[in-house]
Amino acid sequence: MRSSWADSVANAEESAPATGAAPAPVANHQNSRPTRSSYVPPHLRGGGRSPENQVPAAAPTPAGAYPSGAVQPAGGYAAAVGGTRWAAPPGAPSAGVGVVRQGGGGRGAVGGGGGGWNSRPGGWGDRRDREPNPFGDSEPAAVDVDFESQQNTGINFDAYEDIPVETSGHDVPAAVNTFAEIDLGDALNENIRRCKYVRPTPVQRHAIPIVIGGRDLMACAQTGSGKTAAFCFPIISGILKSRPPQRPRARTAFPLALILSPTRELSVQIHEEAKKFAYQTGVKACVAYGGAPIHQQLRELERGVDILVATPGRLMDLLERARVSLQMVNYLALDEADRMLDMGFEPQIRKIVEQMDMPPRGVRQTMLFSATFPKEIQISLQTTSSLLLEELVQVPI
Numbered sequence: 062m063r064s065s066w067a068d069s070v071a072n073a074e075e076s077a078p079a080t081g082a083a084p085a086p087v088a089n090h091q092n093s094r095p096t097r098s099s100y101v102p103p104h105l106r107g108g109g110r111s112p113e114n115q116v117p118a119a120a121p122t123p124a125g126a127y128p129s130g131a132v133q134p135a136g137g138y139a140a141a142v143g144g145t146r147w148a149a150p151p152g153a154p155s156a157g158v159g160v161v162r163q164g165g166g167g168r169g170a171v172g173g174g175g176g177g178w179n180s181r182p183g184g185w186g187d188r189r190d191r192e193p194n195p196f197g198d199s200e201p202a203a204v205d206v207d208f209e210s211q212q213n214t215g216i217n218f219d220a221y222e223d224i225p226v227e228t229s230g231h232d233v234p235a236a237v238n239t240f241a242e243i244d245l246g247d248a249l250n251e252n253i254r255r256c257k258y259v260r261p262t263p264v265q266r267h268a269i270p271i272v273i274g275g276r277d278l279m280a281c282a283q284t285g286s287g288k289t290a291a292f293c294f295p296i297i298s299g300i301l302k303s304r305p306p307q308r309p310r311a312r313t314a315f316p317l318a319l320i321l322s323p324t325r326e327l328s329v330q331i332h333e334e335a336k337k338f339a340y341q342t343g344v345k346a347c348v349a350y351g352g353a354p355i356h357q358q359l360r361e362l363e364r365g366v367d368i369l370v371a372t373p374g375r376l377m378d379l380l381e382r383a384r385v386s387l388q389m390v391n392y393l394a395l396d397e398a399d400r401m402l403d404m405g406f407e408p409q410i411r412k413i414v415e416q417m418d419m420p421p422r423g424v425r426q427t428m429l430f431s432a433t434f435p436k437e438i439q440i441s442l443q444t445t446s447s448l449l450l451e452e453l454v455q456v457p458i
């Protein structure tokens with residue numbers, strides 16, 4: 062079972078002194094990060110070609126350098142995690158999660174969450190009728206959670222208010238303390254209640270307003286920190302607030318958001334979470350990963366997809382078969398970017414971002430999540446010039 066942010070809060074709470082001091086938020090990252098067993102399909106066992114089916118090498122842990130344009134739990138959260146953090150280059154203003162799409166702020170205009178596509182002509186409301194309930198039969202209805210009072214789990218989330226977080230970049234949208242402070246829309250709020258999320262985790266507090274604000278984001282966040290919601294909420298909210306797109310009637314799928322993840326297992330996890338967050342909104346999430354027959358995935362894609370969760374190798378396959386087009390992608394999220402680069406996915410990522418039909422940076426929004434940002438990873442990111450912002454790639458190492 063994965064250890065989660067909520068688990069770590071609970072554990073920390075148990076061991077916290079009775080003085081009310083904030084507990085360490087997450088245990089040592091190197092030790093606590095659950096090891097995912099990497100699926101290796103039979104035909105690739107013993108020297109398979111695709112890195113998405115290989116067991117990743119242990120992540121290097123050199124002292125990295127902090128890029129500028131960043132937000133990160135400083136000292137407390139990230140430091141407590143114990144993994145390789147973004148290390149500050151000489152003169153760097155701050156640590157951590159990066160930000161900022163130059164000239165951004167347009168698309169992410171907050172407001173008008175409403176019922177999204179379901180309430181609009183031409184929306185996708187019909188999908189809801191045949192949508193399986195991802196919460197299971199036992200929990201079909203919304204849970205009555207009071208966002209304002211922020212109390213339903215018994216976990217003292219207030220303890221986490223003390224975690225120091227640094228942000229950098231210009232005009233960084235302010236972090237929020239509650240989901241109620243963000244206009245995510247009624248449908249998504251309903252699903253947050255169904256998930257029984259009461260208070261945003263630290264990465265969610267900072268990342269969601271930044272992305273809702275139309276900016277690019279580079280976030281240093283560990284496994285179990287709530288990253289999935291941090292990128293899914295703004296994506297779903299943004300899709301619901303936008304005009305339902307006119308997509309060609311073709312066998313080609315035109316997703317509006319692409320989430321790249323290094324492994325089949327992580328992709329499936331993200332897909333499962335995304336289905337919960339998007340339940341009854343009309344926004345459809347699909348998953349495509351290597352090491353499994355492609356035909357079922359193709360059939361699912363043919364039924365329509367708004368959010369595509371994919372491993373890089375399988376996505377390349379789908380692109381080369383012209384079964385997926387990236388030309389309508391408004392949101393690109395890379396989860397576990399460090400792991401993807403460690404696993405040798407850089408050429409595929411570069412090709413997906415630079416040589417296919419994806420809108421360029423500045424048109425789409427890019428979110429990059431990584432547990433670590435060692436120097437090698439930063440150099441790779443810098444050379445993947447179309448991936449991130451100029452502001453970020455100009456950072457001296």
Ligand SMILES: Nc1ncnc2c1ncn2[C@@H]1O[C@H](COP(=O)(O)OP(=O)(O)OP(=O)(O)O)[C@@H](O)[C@H]1O
Nearest residue numbers: 065066067258260261262284285286287288289290
């Ligand atoms: N705001 C929240 N309140 C309570 N629980 C949360 C919240 N956000 C996420 N969780 C739960 O914490 C767990 C870990 O979250 P999540 O899977 O998003 O983490 P992650 O950082 O994406 O981890 P991984 O890298 O393993 O996917 C999940 O069970 C999720 O449902």
